[in-house]
Amino acid sequence: MKKTVLAMLFVSLSLFATNHIIDQKGKTFIPHEISVKPGDRITFLNSDPFAHNAYTDDEDNEFDIGMQSTGTEKSIIVKPGGDFSVECAIHPNMLLEVIMK
Template sequence: MAMCTRSLKMPARYRRSVSAGVGGGVLAALLALLLAAPDATAGEIRAAVRDRDGKPVADAVVVAVPAAGTASASHPGVAEEDQRNKEFVPHVLPVQAGTRVSFPNNDNIRHHVYSFSPAKTFELPLYSGTPASPVLFDKPGVIVLGCNIHDWMVGYIYVSESPHFAKTGADGKATLGGLPGGDYTLRVWHPQLEGGEQATARQLAVPSSGAVDAATTIGLVPDFRARRAPTPGRGGY
């Protein structure tokens, strides 16, 4: 099987150490450090998302789709959508298609997690602890999570077709790093996004080395989640 490698030039002091017999361990450590170093030729997108009043928007998912296609050698792996204090944590979880998501319940009561979303319909009947098997999310789209016991518990899993995505923090900013240079379509999604995600799409040229800034303004609709029940001991559940 062919492997893609890059040329490594060893400093003279390490060549002397190896030739003197100090060698194998030093050489292995040097190679590990060089191969683990970030690719200096990769580009990045510094995204900023604000609402129409100019306020930063947290929990917005920013996705960059390469014009050449979304083929990637990355392995999505496993992510986690927790349940704590009768809430889904995180409120928005972005993952790449092919990711398996675990749903641990860290509350001292049982939850019943479900979704009727077209991108993934599933149900985890009333349980505590961690279900034995994570759920595979293999189709791009937005999955709305709910709990059959607590109506206000709503969470979102955004499944991206591209490996290049990030979620904004409280400052409305997110960085998409390690991008090969080229043309991309940039999109933004948020649970309260007004209109469709495709309306936010824009073309962006990413340099092979360095960063490009991308500011997006979106409209938001009110949050229509059910009101949280009172605290335990005061009629809550």
């Protein structure tokens, strides 16, 4: 019974989750600022003819998608926490600001 309630809660929460698409093009995250809430997904695309990366050292949302080659997509799920910045380990000038709603 308890498991069923938890499963229903998870399903209803994920119904409200948003998938935010971030393209990497011209060595830029597009868009370069997004507003998210915990449970949302951020999907990184790569439209450049070379590899990119996306990572953050934020203590609540730490992730590193590794090397991302042209035409692929990689996703992460946002955890509860504060605003954070995402960078590309290959191109230090790339910056994505993630704002928590």
